[in-house]
Amino acid sequence: MIELRSATVTAPEGPVTILHPVSLTLTERRVSIIGANGSGKSTLARLVNGLVEPSAGQVVITASAASNGGGTSEADAAPGAAEASAGAPDPRPLDTRRDGAAVRRRVGFVFTDPAAQLIMPTAIEDVMLSLRRTHRDKRARREAALAALDRFGLAQLADRSVHTLSGGQKQLLAIASVLATDPAILVADEPTTLLDLRNARMIGDLLMSLPQQLVVVTHDLELSARADRTLVVDEGRVAFDGAPAAAIAHYRELSGAPAASSAAAGRPSPDDPARERP
Numbered sequence: 001m002i003e004l005r006s007a008t009v010t011a012p013e014g015p016v017t018i019l020h021p022v023s024l025t026l027t028e029r030r031v032s033i034i035g036a037n038g039s040g041k042s043t044l045a046r047l048v049n050g051l052v053e054p055s056a057g058q059v060v061i062t063a064s065a066a067s068n069g070g071g072t073s074e075a076d077a078a079p080g081a082a083e084a085s086a087g088a089p090d091p092r093p094l095d096t097r098r099d100g101a102a103v104r105r106r107v108g109f110v111f112t113d114p115a116a117q118l119i120m121p122t123a124i125e126d127v128m129l130s131l132r133r134t135h136r137d138k139r140a141r142r143e144a145a146l147a148a149l150d151r152f153g154l155a156q157l158a159d160r161s162v163h164t165l166s167g168g169q170k171q172l173l174a175i176a177s178v179l180a181t182d183p184a185i186l187v188a189d190e191p192t193t194l195l196d197l198r199n200a201r202m203i204g205d206l207l208m209s210l211p212q213q214l215v216v217v218t219h220d221l222e223l224s225a226r227a228d229r230t231l232v233v234d235e236g237r238v239a240f241d242g243a244p245a246a247a248i249a250h251y252r253e254l255s256g257a258p259a260a261s262s263a264a265a266g267r268p269s270p271d272d273p274a275r276e277r278p
């Protein structure tokens with residue numbers, strides 16, 4: 001579960017508010033975030049794993065029964081997983097400011113460009129890097145990394161240089177590396193933006209089928225529509241929060257695009273009563 005309690009982000013250099021106070025409790029398995037360029041979507045997403053700390057307010061992550069939290073997934077059945085320190089779910093609510101390292105273990109983050117994330121020469125070394133804390137023994141770590149690659153159909157690319165992988169394979173590897181440690185929550189910031197249609201579909205299918213709670217920032221409205229709940233961010237505020245179809249209609253209206261139906265109900269943002277449901 002992800003809780004934002006009047007979480008606010010101001011620019012470090014000056015009195016610019018990037019994100020006005022946001023209060024949200026996200027329990028749905030798949031949450032999408034949409035909105036115009038520069039509206040504050042990435043900032044909102046980065047609050048969830050502590051990449052951005054709130055200037056005021058609080059962001060709290062709690063392991064829920066629905067999420068993995070470590071200990072119950074296929075990844076845990078991987079060879080060597082018995083020594084994984086992330087094996088037991090941690091029920092403590094974690095504050096992103098106070099418990100940054102623990103939050104990042106619980107919340108994985110996938111960037112738009114996998115090149116920002118893939119830093120080791122080969123695919124397997126990259127996954128092994130993710131597992132360095134949970135699998136101290138190198139052989140066990142390699143076996144667990146291979147199992148993680150296999151889970152995503154990447155085992156045959158284990159020893160390939162990451163530079164030789166296609167864009168789709170790179171993004172798949174970046175996701176495999178992040179999920180290898182079995183985080184309870186995955187935040188993905190425009191994970192399909194650089195991909196062609198087929199790979200975007202493949203990555204979208206994968207993300208939507210994960211057992212983890214997913215928060216995905218996207219300009220792909222088709223992907224956004226597959227979530228259980230959608231937030232529309234506009235000028236640093238959550239302008240709409242509700243069912244994906246209604247959220248997309250709201251976003252189209254904000255963008256001046258012809259709206260489809262906006263009849264479906266949504267939740268008004270408690271911090272922004274002027275921008276209640278359309």
Ligand SMILES: Nc1ncnc2c1ncn2[C@@H]1O[C@H](COP(=O)(O)OP(=O)(O)OP(=O)(O)O)[C@@H](O)[C@H]1O
Binds near residue numbers: 013016040042
């Ligand atoms: N550290 C910072 N200092 C000043 N302004 C910032 C800082 N970080 C972000 N901003 C500004 O805050 C606004 C929101 O940025 P953010 O990256 O969250 O937008 P976004 O909705 O994800 O955009 P896009 O869809 O283009 O990726 C932008 O105008 C950005 O320039």
